[in-house]
Amino acid sequence: MPKGDPKKPKGKMSAYAYFVQTFRKEHKKKNPKVPVNFAEFSKKCSERWKTLSGKEKSKFDEMAKADKVRYDREMKDYGPGKRGKKDPDAPKRPPSGFLMFCSEFRPKIKSTHPGISIGEVAKNLGEMWKNLSDREKQPYITKAAKLKEKYKKDVADYKSKRKFGGTKGPAKDAGEMVEEDDEKEEEEEEEEEDE
Structure with missing residues (x-):
């Protein structure tokens, strides 16, 4: 990409x-x-x-x-400066299964390897994730899927409130901004998982 x-x-x-x-x-x-x-x-x-x-x-x-x-x-x-501010009331996108795994194991890697660089931590996490079996990955993936479903509902609620003037926010349609942010974050996550 x-x-x-x-x-x-x-x-x-x-x-x-x-x-x-x-x-x-x-x-x-x-x-x-x-x-x-x-x-x-x-x-x-x-x-x-x-x-x-x-x-x-x-x-x-x-x-x-x-x-x-x-x-x-x-x-x-240039566009991004004119894009409008992200609404702080917009739902926060949930982490992927891989990112949940990383947040659990990052502290363990740091404690067993003090002074390790951020890049090395990321490399170790990527290797660990790659070496997990599908069964071992499943709890993280399942939890991420549940959070994603909740997020979709929250976004739908948020968009409906925005359409009917329920919240104040930036000039750009908030629903569009949430969708743009989702696309960008999905691309970044795919790149992280591929590393």
Whole structure:
């Protein structure tokens, strides 16, 4: 699954990134048929960048400043900032069976391996979940399914209250926001379970 929002503005480039881009174009022009070895090319770029004078670097600084202006302007108009605030009264999406398993075993892993990184904890949890039999996973999956059913009812109640003016909230239809949040969270959970 692709990550991120395709409508999000392209990130701003640094002066060094503009330099590398320019250096690469020069390299391709001089050697159109020679494939670029990325490691060697990166090393050459770095060495050349260090030898540039302040005056030579200033043109790349100007390019980066102009790109920052573009980026800031585009980010101002970008959607998520205009999406509206999430209604604090909206029902909270329940965790998946995998996340319930993680919340139970995360403290145990941390206590047996003090100082372990967050990434290592997540990796261990993923491995543990993968090694469970379907029968061992079932209690977590069943509990998650029950919570999901309750959540669906809560969302339906919430939407009906919103339609009839029962709660105050953001300008955007709350039902749409709950559905968007659900889709985003489901994608994130699928990615976590696949790791």
